[in-house]
Amino acid sequence: MAGRAPRATLLVSSVDHGDESLSIPVAVGRRLEALAKDDSFAPSSRAELLYAVREIARLCAHSRMEDLVGRRDYSRAELTERLLRDGYRSEVVDELVERAVEVGIVDDCRYAAAFARSKVLAGWGRLKIERELSRRGISPSDVPGWPEDFVSAGDERERALSLASRRRLTGRNDYQKLVRFLCSRGFSVGISTSVAREVLDRAEG
CATH class of the missing domain: 1.10.10 (Arc Repressor Mutant, subunit A)
Known part of the structure; x- marks a missing residue:
């Protein structure tokens, strides 16, 4: 697995919790930095700030997911791993990926069929294709027509x-x-x- 993406640091100071350093995705940090220049963004408490950070993180994670699936197809496990690696919280990632599956943006069977066909054409043998599908969170036995319709x-x-x-x-x-x-x-x-x-x-x- 590749290493995690670079992170940004959010410094929070409050009476009850003192000074805190919170690690957040870079995209979230950039969004907060832009908002900080807007006088209308002025959280009145630590709780309000953390709520705003969570909502911004949700929007950034959604935008990141759209960017990823707009470039190529992803399996459910692969997309989940990628978003977690970018630093987004597991509950946010799980919710977004689940919704993507429900509306058909992410479809493991479609992904697996396209992946298997491309690797057959590339000269891969059946065992390597099955190993790579498993590594991407897909059981070959769950792929309709595998292996008879492919090899x-x-x-x-x-x-x-x-x-x-x-x-x-x-x-x-x-x-x-x-x-x-x-x-x-x-x-x-x-x-x-x-x-x-x-x-x-x-x-x-």
Whole structure:
């Protein structure tokens, strides 16, 4: 997981709580800084200020979510992780992502289908696609038509053969190198070993 985004610091001083340093998302800090220049924004108490901060954070989180999903599709877990990494509170993030799911902005099945098709075209094997879907919070078994509508045993082997055939052979541990390469691309051990043998047999023939 990537590290958290940079944070801003809000300094709050009150009689009951003394001086406090609150860590907030940078976007929230910028919004507060802009509001501070407006004489109409003058919270009369610590509670009023913290309420305003929460509401601003909610608006900033919503804006950030719209920006993210406007660029590409996200899975539910992936979007949640991204917003949390930006520093927004979990209850705000959960509420926003839940609403996005309800209205169809976020759809794990749609995301998974598009992801799987793109990775099949990129030469990934079934196992690697399944691992990456799981890492994004999606169980492959929950994807309609997976794997039959996306990959077949024959297609899987042909894609592995196409990839392996483009590898340069050096005459040193070629079989082991081909098997490791294909396994790293998500092809099963059975397919990887079979294809490696075929590539070497062709080269020797």
